[in-house]
Amino acid sequence: MPSVIIGTIADGRPNFMLCTWVSRVNRTPPIWMTSINRKHLTMNAIRVNGNFSMNFPSTDLVKKTDYVGITSGRDADKSEVFNIFYGETKAPMIEECVLNMELEVEEMIERPDHFIILAKSINTYASQQILTDDKPDIKKMNQIVYTGAEGQPSYWSVGEKIGSAFSIGKKLKE
Amino acid sequence: MPSVIIGTIADGRPNFMLCTWVSRVNRTPPIWMTSINRKHLTMNAIRVNGNFSMNFPSTDLVKKTDYVGITSGRDADKSEVFNIFYGETKAPMIEECVLNMELEVEEMIERPDHFIILAKSINTYASQQILTDDKPDIKKMNQIVYTGAEGQPSYWSVGEKIGSAFSIGKKLKE
Numbered sequence: 001m002p003s004v005i006i007g008t009i010a011d012g013r014p015n016f017m018l019c020t021w022v023s024r025v026n027r028t029p030p031i032w033m034t035s036i037n038r039k040h041l042t043m044n045a046i047r048v049n050g051n052f053s054m055n056f057p058s059t060d061l062v063k064k065t066d067y068v069g070i071t072s073g074r075d076a077d078k079s080e081v082f083n084i085f086y087g088e089t090k091a092p093m094i095e096e097c098v099l100n101m102e103l104e105v106e107e108m109i110e111r112p113d114h115f116i117i118l119a120k121s122i123n124t125y126a127s128q129q130i131l132t133d134d135k136p137d138i139k140k141m142n143q144i145v146y147t148g149a150e151g152q153p154s155y156w157s158v159g160e161k162i163g164s165a166f167s168i169g170k171k172l173k174e
Numbered sequence: 175m176p177s178v179i180i181g182t183i184a185d186g187r188p189n190f191m192l193c194t195w196v197s198r199v200n201r202t203p204p205i206w207m208t209s210i211n212r213k214h215l216t217m218n219a220i221r222v223n224g225n226f227s228m229n230f231p232s233t234d235l236v237k238k239t240d241y242v243g244i245t246s247g248r249d250a251d252k253s254e255v256f257n258i259f260y261g262e263t264k265a266p267m268i269e270e271c272v273l274n275m276e277l278e279v280e281e282m283i284e285r286p287d288h289f290i291i292l293a294k295s296i297n298t299y300a301s302q303q304i305l306t307d308d309k310p311d312i313k314k315m316n317q318i319v320y321t322g323a324e325g326q327p328s329y330w331s332v333g334e335k336i337g338s339a340f341s342i343g344k345k346l347k348e
Binding site: 001002021022023025026027033035059062064065066068069070076107109111116133135144145148150151152153154155157158160161162165167168169171172173 | 175176195196197198199200201202203205207209211233236237238239240241242243244245250255281283285286287288290292306307309310311312318319320321322323324325326327328329330331332333334335336337338339340341342343344345346347
């Protein structure tokens with residue numbers, strides 16, 4: 001899964017949390033999904049504010065990314081871990097992250113231990129340095145891949161390209 | 175995102191489709207989310223059957239994985255692309271994939287071009303060869319990472335380990 005840092009205003013200050021249960025869920029408009037444990041401070045902040053940010057860190061931010069995943073905003077002030085900027089909403093975004101989105105909540109669906117949040121992306125910000133022909137370039141983004149099913153949950157880099165999507169299977173089609 | 179092959183019975187025969195909009199959404203019980211375009215044959219099959227499978231291919235299956243992503247079950251019989259096995263439901267699972275789940279639909283949430291499907295995993299099957307100390311091992315699984323935001327959507331291997339999750343940030347916490 002991708003490693004994503006969720007940004008909110010919680011108890012009056014910027015707060016950040018690692019989340020890896022994230023996916024796009026609609027093409028047009030661009031709607032995203034994240035599922036967050038109901039006990040998290042971030043969950044309550046999203047409920048109160050109706051907005052949040054998603055920030056995509058590169059591998060050089062892995063320690064800070066992990067730190068905001070293991071430290072609750074109830075126990076520590078995480079507002080100064082990153083440099084912050086704002087867009088149209090009051091959701092804080094992270095300057096050090098190469099891609100940022102601000103989102104407005106559309107719907108929250110309750111499950112026993114998590115809330116599934118459906119939210120529309122209203123603005124996306126990409127660092128110039130990650131673009132190739134004006135499109136995000138995954139090798140430049142150098143995102144953090146998360147794996148959680150195994151004995152030791154881990155972070156990984158993206159590896160070697162093994163094929164172009166919607167292309168490499170064309171010969172089997174013929 | 176992970177590359178996942180969704181298995182269903184559609185129009186009376188096994189059918190498979192690549193999907194990368196997939197995430198876990200609840201811890202206990204294990205509930206998963208997938209979002210599928212409303213026009214796909216798979217979407218209708220899931221609605222009719224109330225169940226489906228998720229199959230996780232390794233990189234050696236990348237061509238067949240792409241093929242089932244670019245070919246509709248309306249145009250081609252995909253029932254013989256893979257060797258099939260069954261569990262408790264009538265959702266077909268793929269022998270060649272190292273990890274398989276069969277799921278029962280809990281809820282479908284409509285959006286303009288996709289349906290978001292929440293489904294409970296009722297059985298998971300892992301190949302012995304991917305286990306280390308009885309847990310799935312991501313390097314042995316050798317999953318296919320999908321990136322779609324860039325100019326050329328692509329498949330990638332998982333790269334180098336850059337840290338242990340919920341651990342590498344502990345020093346910042348101290």
